[in-house]
Amino acid sequence: xxxxxxxxxxxxxxxxxxxxxxxxxxxxxxxxxxxxxxxxxxxxxxxxxxxxxxxxxxxxxxxxxxxxxxxxxxxxxxxxxxxxxxxxxxxxxxxxxxxxxxxxxxxxxxxxxxxxxxxxxxxxxxxxxxxxxxxxxxxxxxxxxxxxxxxxxxxxxxxxxxxxxxxxxxxxxxxxxxxxxxxxxxxxxxxxxxxxxxxxxxxxxxxxxxxxxxxxxxxxxxxxxxxxxxxxxxxxxxxxxxxxxxxxxxxxxxxxxxxxxxxxxxxxxxxxxxxxxxxxxxxxxxxxxxxxxxxxxxxxxxxxxxxxxxxxxxxxxxxxxxxxxxxxxxxxxx
Amino acid sequence: xxxxxxxxxxxxxxxxxxxxxxxxxxxxxxxxxxxxxxxxxxxxxxxxxxxxxxxxxxxxxxxxxxxxxxxxxxxxxxxxxxxxxxxxxxxxxxxxxxxxxxxxxxxxxxxxxxxxxxxxxxxxxxxxxxxxxxxxxxxxxxxxxxxxxxxxxxxxxxxxxxxxxxxxxxxxxxxxxxxxxxxxxxxxxxxxxxxxxxxxxxxxxxxxxxxxxxxxxxxxxxxxxxxx
Numbered sequence: 323x324x325x326x327x328x329x330x331x332x333x334x335x336x337x338x339x340x341x342x343x344x345x346x347x348x349x350x351x352x353x354x355x356x357x358x359x360x361x362x363x364x365x366x367x368x369x370x371x372x373x374x375x376x377x378x379x380x381x382x383x384x385x386x387x388x389x390x391x392x393x394x395x396x397x398x399x400x401x402x403x404x405x406x407x408x409x410x411x412x413x414x415x416x417x418x419x420x421x422x423x424x425x426x427x428x429x430x431x432x433x434x435x436x437x438x439x440x441x442x443x444x445x446x447x448x449x450x451x452x453x454x455x456x457x458x459x460x461x462x463x464x465x466x467x468x469x470x471x472x473x474x475x476x477x478x479x480x481x482x483x484x485x486x487x488x489x490x491x492x493x494x495x496x497x498x499x500x501x502x503x504x505x506x507x508x509x510x511x512x513x514x515x516x517x518x519x520x521x522x523x524x525x526x527x528x529x530x531x532x533x534x535x536x537x538x539x540x541x542x543x544x545x546x547x548x549x550x551x552x553x554x555x556x557x558x559x560x561x562x563x564x565x566x567x568x569x570x571x572x573x574x575x576x577x578x579x580x581x582x583x584x585x586x587x588x589x590x591x592x593x594x595x596x597x598x599x600x601x602x603x604x605x606x607x608x609x610x611x612x613x614x615x616x617x618x619x620x621x622x623x624x625x626x627x628x629x630x631x632x633x634x635x636x637x638x639x640x641x642x643x644x645x646x647x648x649x650x651x652x653x654x655x656x
Numbered sequence: 657x658x659x660x661x662x663x664x665x666x667x668x669x670x671x672x673x674x675x676x677x678x679x680x681x682x683x684x685x686x687x688x689x690x691x692x693x694x695x696x697x698x699x700x701x702x703x704x705x706x707x708x709x710x711x712x713x714x715x716x717x718x719x720x721x722x723x724x725x726x727x728x729x730x731x732x733x734x735x736x737x738x739x740x741x742x743x744x745x746x747x748x749x750x751x752x753x754x755x756x757x758x759x760x761x762x763x764x765x766x767x768x769x770x771x772x773x774x775x776x777x778x779x780x781x782x783x784x785x786x787x788x789x790x791x792x793x794x795x796x797x798x799x800x801x802x803x804x805x806x807x808x809x810x811x812x813x814x815x816x817x818x819x820x821x822x823x824x825x826x827x828x829x830x831x832x833x834x835x836x837x838x839x840x841x842x843x844x845x846x847x848x849x850x851x852x853x854x855x856x857x858x859x860x861x862x863x864x865x866x867x868x869x870x871x872x873x874x875x876x877x878x879x880x881x882x883x884x
Contacts, residue, residue, distance in 0.1 A: 414696035422833045425695065477697060518705060522832045593832060612773055621696050626689060629760040 360580065379405035379468070379482050382549040383412075389546035391484045394465035397538045398642040401468045406479040408548050410622040415555045416473065417574055418522055419508070419515035426517075427555035433514040434575065436559040446501035449494070455559055459545060460516050462490040466540055466549075467563075471534035472604045472637045474568035478618045478631075484546030489537045498582050504536040505529070505586035506562055507578035523589045529573040530586035530600065531564065532646075540565055540642055566639040568602045599656040604637035605649070608656045659729065665731035674735060678742045681709045682749065699757035706750035709841050711820055713743040718817060718847040737793055740813070744790040747783050775826035782819035785812050814851070817844045 382388065385408075394400060417427035420434075439455040453461075464484050472478045492504075510526030512518045518525045522653050535541065542563040545551060552558040557574025564572050570590050580586070591600035597611050606616045617630035624631060647655075664670065671779055685705055688694045694701040717739035724732040756774075759766045770780050792798070798806045821844055827835045 410696035422831055424697070456823070477700075594830065609772075612775060612826075619699060620696065626698050626702075626757065630758075643713075653773065 357457060377482075379548065380408075383408040384550075385412075386550040386553060388549060389484045389551050391464035391466040391546070392547070394467045396465070396467070396487065398540060398639055399465070399467040399469070401470055401480055401623055401638075402568075403468075403470060403480040404623055405468060406620075406622045407483055411481055411547070412477055412553050412555060414621060416475075416569065417555055417557065418520075419510065419518050419525070419575075420555065421517050422520075422522060428553075430516055431554035434509075434554040434558065435511075435514055436554065436575075439559050439577075441560065441576055442578045443491075443495050443580075444578065445505075446498040446583060447581050448496035448498065451495075453491075454548065458491070458543075459558060461494065462486040464545070469540075469542070469563060469565035470637050471563075471565065471569055472633065474570055474598070474602065474610065474615075476613060476615070476618050478633075479621050481547055482549070483542055483544045484549065485522065485542045485544035485563070487539045488541045488543045488562065491541060491543060491579075492533075492537055495581075500583050501581040502533055502583050503581070503585055504531050504533055505578075505580040505582060506531075506573040506576050507580070508557075508573045509575045509577045522593070523594050526577075527573060527589045528586065529571055530560070530588050531571070533581075534646055535564070535643075538643060538646065542638060563567060566604055566636040566643045568604060570598070571602050600647070601647075601652075601655050603652065603656075604633060605635060605652055606633040607635075608653055662729055662731045665734065666730065670770050671734065671738065675738060678739070680711075681705070682746070684880070699753070703750070703753040703757060706746055706753050707824070710743060710746040710750050711824065713739060713746050714813075714817055714820055715843050715847070717743055717841065718813070718844065722847060741790060741793055743813075743816075744786050747786055751783055775823055778819050778826065779823040782816045782823060785816050785819070789813060789816075814848055817848060820844075 327415055339617070348496075388544060413428045414424045415427040416424065417431065420427040420430040441453045441458060442451075444450045444451065453498070463486065465486055466484055468480060468482045470478060471481055504528045508527040508529075509515070510518045531541070542565075544557075544561050544563045547553075547556060552561065557572075557576075558574055561574045562572045562576060571588075585600060588598075588600060590602075593645055609615050615633055618633045619630050634640070685694075685702060689698055689702060692698070717736060720732050720736045720739065724730060755761055755766055759769065770776050789812060791811065792801060792806065801809065821841045823836065824840060825834065828834055828837050
């Protein structure tokens with residue numbers, strides 16, 4: 323067909339739907355202009371000061387130590403979506419080591435001991451070893467990246483992470499030619515994590531990526547969010563963020579990274595292989611056996627009565643990561 | 657003491673108070689929604705809470721007859737209809753929350769979802785079975801149906817209890833998180849088991865025993881007016 327329609331697979335936003343970048347970038351000025359009109363010059367100068375003090379996503383929450391970063395230049399790393407309030411991002415979490423309810427991690431994770439911390443690199447690499455957290459923090463300049471986060475349960479957030487591409491670390495340890503996969507193992511300490519030992523999942527929590535996925539510049543090794551170090555419930559002190567996959571693929575509180583030639587077993591796949599595949603790319607056309615993945619609720623933004631928003635292929639990162647899966651049957655490799 | 661409690665249950669203020677108590681969770685949820693106090697995902701909170709309260713109301717209403725029989729507090733019978741209607745009330749709110757927040761009132765999507773997901777189908781079946789019970793809850797319906805047929809119809813609530821637990825079990829199965837499911841299954845299982853055991857003792861079990869051990873076993877008579 324010469325003329326593309328919704329019927330023949332064209333499902334991207336049409337250009338008229340998209341606010342022109344120039345207009346979008348001027349939105350603060352527009353608001354300030356309104357403030358001037360409404361409240362006179364006194365208030366407007368206050369609004370201006372406030373605008374300068376803020377980042378794109380608002381003021382730093384001021385709860386934890388600051389972690390400075392430069393805006394990332396990686397393609398696709400700076401989503402223009404409205405950022406989720408810190409209050410929601412730090413109180414609505416899945417971190418089963420601290421309980422299965424979304425409010426459990428924020429209530430229980432204070433027991434997690436994040437110092438001293440080190441990450442063991444092992445398996446098929448030329449330079450295996452143990453990296454102290456301090457060394458990881460200095461390994462590459464910190465970048466801020468504003469990523470969409472889509473949970474497999476059908477909700478989403480937009481989070482300003484701080485970290486750098488995992489590829490920076492991988493290059494330092496020099497994987498062998500035989501390495502095809504990377505496994506990420508989270509801490510499993512029954513003394514500080516009350517629900518390790520529950521039969522919900524196999525502990526420790528383990529996740530995995532293909533080496534080319536792990537090397538993709540969007541795959542982030544994250545140490546912070548909202549300009550501060552990670553709160554415990556979000557996976558302190560170091561976690562993975564893979565923005566085009568469902569959230570559970572991004573392991574938290576990582577203690578070991580292992581390079582291997584075999585596809586590693588992953589926590590949710592071991593628990594329910596028919597529901598959670600190894601790839602688990604965000605895909606609105608492949609439903610979870612128990613619910614649709616076609617739409618999602620944006621936490622803190624989509625009100626109670628707002629319709630859920632459509633989920634995007636690869637969570638909107640298709641342009642950056644689509645080629646990783648060229649020729650693959652994504653229904654089979656879900 | 658016994659007659660005192662019974663008299664107490666017969667007081668004019670008792671039923672209105674019970675009504676308000678049963679309404680309290682709904683009021684609390686509406687208040688929470690209006691004041692934005694339901695956490696980061698209020699839609700999910702409302703959906704889960706209305707489901708929880710349906711299960712709780714179901715446990716309560718199924719308690720009435722065993723409690724009345726065991727304790728002899730006959731006046732408890734007066735609460736059964738209201739509690740039963742509260743089961744339906746919370747079930748309607750639960751279905752409404754699902755249709756609205758999850759499905760945006762898209763009837764086609766809802767129909768597809770019911771067909772596709774067994775746990776939704778089971779929940780919906782429970783709701784469908786509850787509907788005739790709610791519709792025949794008033795006195796004229798009882799008269800029109802006749803007490804026996806009415807009672808037979810209303811035994812559907814046992815099937816609803818099984819479906820409700822299955823619905824909850826399936827919903828939690830994804831996370832292998834069955835602690836809460838087990839609590840409801842235990843309570844509802846005990847309440848249904850009590851009825852089954854009474855029925856067996858009063859009938860099948862006794863017939864079987866008699867056929868094996870002769871006629872020396874007497875069939876006990878249930879006290880008048882105490883149905884199972």
